[in-house]
Amino acid sequence: MPAIVLIGAQWGDEGKGKATDLLGDRIQWVVRYQGGNNAGHTVVLPDGQSFALHLIPSGILSPGVTNVIGNGVVVDPGVLLEELAGLEERGVDTARLLISSDAHLIMPYHVAIDKVTERYLGKSKIGTTGRGIGPAYQDKVSRVGVRVQDLLDEKILRQKVEAALEFKNQLLVKVYNRKAMDAEQVVDGMLEHASAFAHRIADTRLLLNQALDRGENVLLEGSQGTLLDVDHGTYPFVTSSNPTSGGACAGSGIGPTRITTVIGILKAYTTRVGSGPFPSELHDDMGELLRKTGGEFGVTTGRSRRTGWFDAVIARYAARVNGITDYFLTKLDVLSGHEKVPVCVAYEVDGERVDEMPMTQTDVHHAVPVYEELPGWFEDISHCRTFEELPANARAYVEHLEQISGARMSAIGVGPGREQTIVRHDMTGA
Ligand code: GDP
Numbered sequence: 501m502p503a504i505v506l507i508g509a510q511w512g513d514e515g516k517g518k519a520t521d522l523l524g525d526r527i528q529w530v531v532r533y534q535g536g537n538n539a540g541h542t543v544v545l546p547d548g549q550s551f552a553l554h555l556i557p558s559g560i561l562s563p564g565v566t567n568v569i570g571n572g573v574v575v576d577p578g579v580l581l582e583e584l585a586g587l588e589e590r591g592v593d594t595a596r597l598l599i600s601s602d603a604h605l606i607m608p609y610h611v612a613i614d615k616v617t618e619r620y621l622g623k624s625k626i627g628t629t630g631r632g633i634g635p636a637y638q639d640k641v642s643r644v645g646v647r648v649q650d651l652l653d654e655k656i657l658r659q660k661v662e663a664a665l666e667f668k669n670q671l672l673v674k675v676y677n678r679k680a681m682d683a684e685q686v687v688d689g690m691l692e693h694a695s696a697f698a699h700r701i702a703d704t705r706l707l708l709n710q711a712l713d714r715g716e717n718v719l720l721e722g723s724q725g726t727l728l729d730v731d732h733g734t735y736p737f738v739t740s741s742n743p744t745s746g747g748a749c750a751g752s753g754i755g756p757t758r759i760t761t762v763i764g765i766l767k768a769y770t771t772r773v774g775s776g777p778f779p780s781e782l783h784d785d786m787g788e789l790l791r792k793t794g795g796e797f798g799v800t801t802g803r804s805r806r807t808g809w810f811d812a813v814i815a816r817y818a819a820r821v822n823g824i825t826d827y828f829l830t831k832l833d834v835l836s837g838h839e840k841v842p843v844c845v846a847y848e849v850d851g852e853r854v855d856e857m858p859m860t861q862t863d864v865h866h867a868v869p870v871y872e873e874l875p876g877w878f879e880d881i882s883h884c885r886t887f888e889e890l891p892a893n894a895r896a897y898v899e900h901l902e903q904i905s906g907a908r909m910s911a912i913g914v915g916p917g918r919e920q921t922i923v924r925h926d927m928t929g930a
């Protein structure tokens with residue numbers, strides 16, 4: 501199994517952290533390739549300890565795995581150090597964490613601009629995590645970004661920050677009525693942080709390709725999800741990077757011919773945080789029940805997640821744009837206790853049935869879900885470890901989803917713990 505990509509198939513929070521952790525003993529490298537500390541990945545270890553990871557790859561909890569923050573990630577140095585300190589305090593060995601010299605930095609002005617822009621947008625806001633993600637990627641694409649390697653050259657760092665603030669301060673003061681930022685203070689703060697992690701800065705694309713040449717296994721861990729992808733998601737209600745599998749190559753420096761497997765993480769129902777269309781959303785007591793039973797509150801911002809039934813149009817779309825080879829269906833246990841479980845199998849747009857994701861965003865906004873109702877089950881399934889142990893209706897639910905979602909359901913999550921997983925097919929080929 502050379503390189504495996506693991507991605508979120510919906511709007512994030514599908515259980516990617518748990519899935520990465522589960523594969524931890526069979527891989528040598530885990531790489532984050534996009535996003536930043538907008539992510540919140542929960543990992544529950546066999547001893548019951550729960551960890552919330554934001555910027556650091558979930559592989560940090562697997563001894564022996566080398567973790568890489570790839571070139572496609574945006575790094576807030578203060579957050580990085582805080583997260584490292586939090587892990588170290590709990591006894592986690594963080595020695596095996598490397599950071600690409602080409603990753604871009606989230607600067608204090610990015611965080612300030614993210615927050616004021618959202619406030620300025622009012623009702624049309626995206627509902628970002630306010631972590632400076634969008635403004636940092638804007639600077640990257642505008643070619644005025646500051647990279648991790650700039651921390652190693654104080655003169656360049658000063659020049660870049662001064663040049664950036666010349667414009668950003670005008671924006672902060674004249675448009676948003678905020679205080680200007682002092683270039684010297686920003687640079688000094690960055691240099692102080694840098695001294696604590698300079699030894700981790702590396703040419704990670706070289707190291708990863710060398711590892712693959714030696715036959716080692718690399719897992720590329722996506723953050724967010726397919727529908728939050730800046731190209732393939734529900735634009736403009738998306739994040740500013742490419743969580744889809746294509747982004748894994750650009751964000752790590754690994755070529756597409758190395759990737760043999762794409763694992764899609766898919767919740768047995770649907771959730772979303774922030775604004776934007778969500779065809780199968782439930783606004784009633786059932787939505788509230790899913791939120792409560794599933795513990796659907798954001799790991800990063802603590803916001804309530806919007807909830808809805810499973811949407812097969814989205815699953816088929818995710819299978820298509822990511823080239824998903826295997827699905828990991830999570831949180832099936834949350835669906836216990838219903839007489840019937842509706843599944844959205846298609847949409848109706850302006851009176852016409854559509855089976856695939858509509859071409860325009862207007863149609864996505866107008867999409868009305870077409871439901872099929874499947875018989876439910878009442879048993880607690882959190883102790884099931886084989887597919888055969890599941891109640892017949894839960895098995896039928898999974899098999900039906902498999903038929904309409906575009907890829908086989910190779911693993912099923914029946915609880916947050918590492919061991920609360922049913923493996924039907926080996927997803928790794930290892
Ligand atoms: P990520 O961002 O994709 O890593 O997902 P989050 O960690 O934000 O949200 C997923 C939540 O579901 C976490 O609290 C996990 O511990 C939990 N979880 C993952 N898989 C399962 C499962 O199969 N069943 C249950 N009940 N919880 C799960």
Ligand code: IMO
Pocket residue numbers: 508511512513514538539540541626627628629630631632633634722723724725728737738739740772773774775
């Ligand atoms: P994980 O990795 C769910 C959402 C935000 C907002 C939009 C843009 O835990 O699945 P941003 O701060 O990225 O500019 O916000 O994206 N968002 C997420 N939603 N899970 C995440 O990460 C998310 N990261 C960003 O809520 O709607």
Ligand code: MG
Pocket residue numbers: 512513514539540541542799
């Ligand atoms: Mg999350």
